[in-house]
């Protein structure tokens with residue numbers, strides 16, 4: 048009897064303690080609540096919601112949220128709402144922002160070796176781009192970002208860059224003479240346009256549309272998907288498919304925040320990066336054709352260069368490699384060139 052009394056009172060004490068701790072009807076302890084607490088990953092990019100970069104990140108979000116069973120939540124901020132490429136990288140390094148996807152070009156402000164991807168006419172086609180960026184060299188570049196407080200995740204496609212302007216049709220470097228062209232904040236781009244006779248001016252992406260609208264610049268250069276989806280046709284009349292350089296997006300994470308994530312979450316993010324990059328590149332390449340047609344439909348004069356005309360642009364910029372080789376690092380330039388040659392047919 049006494050034993051039975053002890054069991055019943057022990058049960059009552061437990062039940063009462065539980066009631067007091069969790070409140071009426073509550074079944075989750077505070078420890079359990081913590082377990083389901085969401086970790087929010089903010090991603091900052093400069094392009095808008097229609098861009099292939101944004102679409103790729105939406106795929107990334109879908110995979111991460113599914114694989115983490117909702118434990119990780121991805122919030123994408125387009126239109127440079129959280130800052131342009133350079134500012135976003137500063138926030139990653141400080142640990143005040145989780146993720147970003149800048150062009151490779153502004154990374155040169157941290158490490159000059161990234162300028163290798165800014166060399167004009169470096170990549171012969173997108174198949175070679177994929178092989179080089181997804182191969183050992185691409186990974187080496189991503190890994191090297193850790194010394195700047197950044198975890199490199201993967202590459203998305205920005206693409207071959209094409210000239211636009213509001214003044215005249217560009218068929219040769221001579222046509223660029225005196226035109227005020229916005230470039231990314233990168234010395235190789237500035238030098239290349241100076242060499243071609245233009246008057247280049249570096250500027251963050253979010254200021255470009257207004258600068259063209261207010262005619263403080265005559266033109267800019269970006270892949271066709273950007274030129275079309277950012278509605279540059281509203282303020283630009285001419286578009287030359289110059290393919291003068293291929294620049295990728297580098298999807299990156301704050302190293303400080305990365306270090307706080309459990310291995311399981313890091314793996315989920317890396318896997319989602321890889322899978323979404325395949326999707327994003329495919330999406331970008333399909334959208335590219337639509338984008339050129341879209342520019343034309345909106346009244347832009349699209350100029351397709353003949354192989355001879357294209358050669359004139361290559362000729363005009365051929366000394367840029369020698370000019371920047373030492374700054375980039377001779378070994379890096381040679382390594383990347385050799386890798387490209389290996390895959391180029």
Ligand code: KDG
Nearest residue numbers: 092093094132148149150252
């Ligand atoms: O989201 C990426 C943009 O911020 C930017 O990198 C786009 O290519 C670009 C440019 O011209 O600045």
